[in-house]
Amino acid sequence: MKFAHFADIHIGSWADDRLAEASTKAFTKAVDLCLEEKVDFILIAGDFFNTSLPSIDRLKEVTSKLKELSDRRVPVYIIPGSHDFSPTGKTMLDVLENAGLFINVMRGNGGDDGRLHLKFTTDEKTGAKITGIGGKKGMLDRHYYGLLSLPELEAEDGFKIFVFHTAIEEFKPSGLEQMDAVPLAMFPKGFLYYAGGHIHRRFERDVPGYGKMTMPGPLFPNSFDELERLSHGGFHLVEAIDGKVTVTYNPVVVHNVFVLSVDADKKSPEDVSSELLASIGKNEFYNTIVLVRVAGKLRVGKAGDVNLKRFVEAAYGKGAAYVAKNTSKLVGEDFEEVKVDYQSVEDVELRLINEHAGQSKAFPVEKEKEIAHQLLHSLAKEKEEGETTADFEKRIKEDISKVLGITL
Ligand SMILES: [Mn+2]
Incomplete structure (x- = not known):
C-alpha cells in the first residue's frame, strides 16, 4: 500500500497577485507527483483552503485537479482544518464532498453515553480504515478529543489511519510551547499511521503504543517566516509493507x-x-x-x-x-527598546492600547483602555451568513453605541 499525506495546503493563502497562485500550483504539482508514484489514495490533514469561501479562480483549478484524481480512481480522504470553516461552521469542503471529489473521514455521532463515537471509512482498494478529527478555531476540537470514545477505535483490527489537525502537547516544537495542544493520551492507541496537520513544520516520530505520527508541514510556505525557514513545502509519501511503515518527504518547489x-x-x-x-x-x-x-x-x-x-x-x-x-x-537612532514577548494578536493589541492611552483626553486613562479594548472586540465581529449588510451594520453600530454609552 502506498499513499500520500498532505496538510496545510492553504489554497489562496497569499493576497498579493504575484503569489496568489503559488499554493494552487504546489497542489497541482503534488497531485502530479502522486499520480506518477501511483499512490492508492491521498490524505489531506486539514486546512485545504485558506478561507471558508475561496475565490472562483482558485476553486476552478483545484476542482479540475480533484476531478482528475477522481477519474483516475485515486480517492482523496480529508478532514477540515481550522481555516476551512466560516464563522457559522459552513465550509466549501461540504460542496466538494457532495460533488464526489473527496470524502470527509470525520464521521461519527454522539452516543447515549454522551461520548463521541467515530466511524471508520474503509478504502475499497487497500482496505485501509481511516478516521479522524478535524481542527476548529479556538481549540473547539479539544472538546471533541475530550468526548472521544477510544475503546471501539482501539479494538478495530486492520490497517488503521488516524487523521488529525492539532498540535500534540508532548511534541510541540521549540518556539511554539505556548500553542494550544491536545495531550497524547487523548489519541486512540494502536493505529499504524497518524496523519497530522496544523503545525507548519515537518515532524515524524514512532510513538510506542501508538504508531508512526507525522506532519509534513505546509504544501507551500504561508508567510515570510515560513518562506525563510522552509523555502519550500512538501508532502509525505507513505509505504506500508507487512505492517512496516516508511515515510519519505517529497519537496514541492514552485519558486x-x-x-x-x-x-x-x-x-x-x-x-x-x-x-x-x-x-x-x-x-x-x-x-x-x-x-x-x-x-x-x-x-x-x-x-x-x-x-x-x-x-x-x-x-x-x-x-x-x-x-x-x-x-x-x-x-532608528531614537528608538527605545520595549522588551515584551508578543505571543498573540491580543498581546500586540494590549501593548498598543497601553502605549497610546491618555492621548484622546475624552475619558480617564483606565476607562479609555477598557473602551479601546471593547471597540476592537466589537469591530472584529464578522458578518454572519444570511445576514444582510444593513443588518450587520446595524448590529455593529448598536454594539459600539453600548460601548461608548452614546446613541449613534
Ligand atoms: Mn494551517
Missing part, C-alpha cells in the same frame, strides 16, 4: 527562494540603502522569491529613511517573482 540579510547596526540609512542595492550584484532572480530582512539600530535617522523601494524595484528588474521585506527589527 526558488533567495534570502538576503542586512545588518543595519550603527550604520546610516544611506549606507544600508547602498548595501542593499549592491547585494543584488550579478544575481538573476528568474522564478525566485527574494526575501530581504533588515535588522539593527541605525546610527542616525529613522527606520523609514532606508530606501527599500529602490531595492524592491531593482530585484523585480532582475526578474524576481516576488519580493518580500521584513524590517520588524530595524529601528
Whole structure:
C-alpha cells in the first residue's frame, strides 16, 4: 500500500497577485507527483483552503485537479482544518464532498453515553480504515478529543489511519510551547499511521503504543517566516509493507527562494540603502522569491529613511517573482527598546492600547483602555451568513453605541 499525506495546503493563502497562485500550483504539482508514484489514495490533514469561501479562480483549478484524481480512481480522504470553516461552521469542503471529489473521514455521532463515537471509512482498494478529527478555531476540537470514545477505535483490527489537525502537547516544537495542544493520551492507541496537520513544520516520530505520527508541514510556505525557514513545502509519501511503515518527504518547489540579510547596526540609512542595492550584484532572480530582512539600530535617522523601494524595484528588474521585506527589527537612532514577548494578536493589541492611552483626553486613562479594548472586540465581529449588510451594520453600530454609552 502506498499513499500520500498532505496538510496545510492553504489554497489562496497569499493576497498579493504575484503569489496568489503559488499554493494552487504546489497542489497541482503534488497531485502530479502522486499520480506518477501511483499512490492508492491521498490524505489531506486539514486546512485545504485558506478561507471558508475561496475565490472562483482558485476553486476552478483545484476542482479540475480533484476531478482528475477522481477519474483516475485515486480517492482523496480529508478532514477540515481550522481555516476551512466560516464563522457559522459552513465550509466549501461540504460542496466538494457532495460533488464526489473527496470524502470527509470525520464521521461519527454522539452516543447515549454522551461520548463521541467515530466511524471508520474503509478504502475499497487497500482496505485501509481511516478516521479522524478535524481542527476548529479556538481549540473547539479539544472538546471533541475530550468526548472521544477510544475503546471501539482501539479494538478495530486492520490497517488503521488516524487523521488529525492539532498540535500534540508532548511534541510541540521549540518556539511554539505556548500553542494550544491536545495531550497524547487523548489519541486512540494502536493505529499504524497518524496523519497530522496544523503545525507548519515537518515532524515524524514512532510513538510506542501508538504508531508512526507525522506532519509534513505546509504544501507551500504561508508567510515570510515560513518562506525563510522552509523555502519550500512538501508532502509525505507513505509505504506500508507487512505492517512496516516508511515515510519519505517529497519537496514541492514552485519558486526558488533567495534570502538576503542586512545588518543595519550603527550604520546610516544611506549606507544600508547602498548595501542593499549592491547585494543584488550579478544575481538573476528568474522564478525566485527574494526575501530581504533588515535588522539593527541605525546610527542616525529613522527606520523609514532606508530606501527599500529602490531595492524592491531593482530585484523585480532582475526578474524576481516576488519580493518580500521584513524590517520588524530595524529601528532608528531614537528608538527605545520595549522588551515584551508578543505571543498573540491580543498581546500586540494590549501593548498598543497601553502605549497610546491618555492621548484622546475624552475619558480617564483606565476607562479609555477598557473602551479601546471593547471597540476592537466589537469591530472584529464578522458578518454572519444570511445576514444582510444593513443588518450587520446595524448590529455593529448598536454594539459600539453600548460601548461608548452614546446613541449613534
Ligand atoms: Mn494551517
